[in-house]
Amino acid sequence: MSPVACAACPLRKRTIFTPFTAEEVVFMQKFKVGELSVDRGTTILMEGSNSPQLYTVLRGQGIRYKTLENGRRQVINFLFPGDFAGLQAGLMGEMKHSVEASSDMVLCVFDRGELWQMFRAQPGRAYDLTWISAVEEHFLGETIASLGQRDATQRVAWALLRMYERLSAVGLAVEGAVPLPFRQQDLADALGLSLVHTNKTLARLRELQLLNWRDGRLHIPARSELAKLALVDLEKPEIRPLM
Amino acid sequence: MSPVACAACPLRKRTIFTPFTAEEVVFMQKFKVGELSVDRGTTILMEGSNSPQLYTVLRGQGIRYKTLENGRRQVINFLFPGDFAGLQAGLMGEMKHSVEASSDMVLCVFDRGELWQMFRAQPGRAYDLTWISAVEEHFLGETIASLGQRDATQRVAWALLRMYERLSAVGLAVEGAVPLPFRQQDLADALGLSLVHTNKTLARLRELQLLNWRDGRLHIPARSELAKLALVDLEKPEIRPLM
DNA sequence: CGCGGGGTATGTCGCAGTTAAATGCGCGCG
């Protein structure tokens, strides 16, 4: 059965940051897999283009977004180490979204055309990918629920809390702070709010000492009630102070 | 390479409604795959439960939803022939969403535990599943964009148009009408709108002869400008009449 | 027959969230 633990990159079965094994190097060569380093601000995938590459994030953060017909931008999700990108357009055809590096990034790249060969040679990779897709889909579902049913405060709290936990789990927390190199506009576009309102909400959360996000680093105090806030409906009077 | 056309069910490489081939029957037995018929209203998957089964829809429609902490419900997507359900919870663990039959349904069922064996024996299935996931993910991304950036009218227009096209493509359109056995409340919960507001929006779209949804059947007039409406921003004066 | 429940249809009102516009602040650059 071998229920592989979250294997983010086809190259890595274990965790994100381990060095390559000899076996993995052979695999890399066979399937034309390589590493790619990009600078902050680089557009890795562009909507409308026809990229034959797939990526997994090894280090750094990025955002995956889509530009609508009316010019507005929707950030679909944020990319962290372990995430996958490039599949969304289907197994072929042009990309339906863009990916941009919010910090310097290191990516694991391989060819979409090799996927079929890879699955045949290594069914375990297919299993990994299915797993990753399932988790990804789960989070997209959560996001939909957030956009559809929660108010601004809950959305902001939920999003930041989730990112915080996600990055902490990968060991990126330093003294209770985690790197989050996004602009407030990125967060606003992800949550379907205006920049102004996002800002106000952040200010309130900061006042209440529920979180602190400055200079690209997010800090959440030890006994922060943020989790409650993100989940519980604000109707509840005991949480009400938030407004 | 064999870029398999959208193979909805592990049992069917071609289209949705073809009968099983002898080869497929052998496959069914080997991997303990079966068919399941359920009545309208049946809850197929329940959030919190621990179902070991995966499903693909062969016939009928359903909704996949999630109940939030505050009691509100978010419909994540609607299920049509060809759609996949049951994976979202990850490859194991309890379901994070529920699935309910909106009409009588016929499902293709198989065991999550067989997935690994199946992938090993038939890499093509893994490829299919990856494809399906990619398409699914694409639509979830679209939904997120809709919830985040579009107003009520655009959301309703977009959602109904998409379903209409989807079902037409599978040949379910009869005289320009397509079966859509959902309540307005379901649509509202999917779009993050109140029932009342959804209703009013539908009324306006009906007045403008852009669509007609009655008695579980959706009709869209041949030269309906619905598509424009769903995509173009209402700022444009020529579309403005809608308000 | 009357009664109740589920779904649909409309009107009014208030607030959360939007749009617009202006200020401050740090940084790279001619």
Added chain:
DNA sequence: CGCGCGCATTTAACTGCGACATACCCCGCG
């Protein structure tokens, strides 16, 4: 040095959408 530019912040005025209330329709049921 001072100008421009990206980003964060703040204030003020407007509005889309949700909450609530009410009414209608169809159908099954005692």
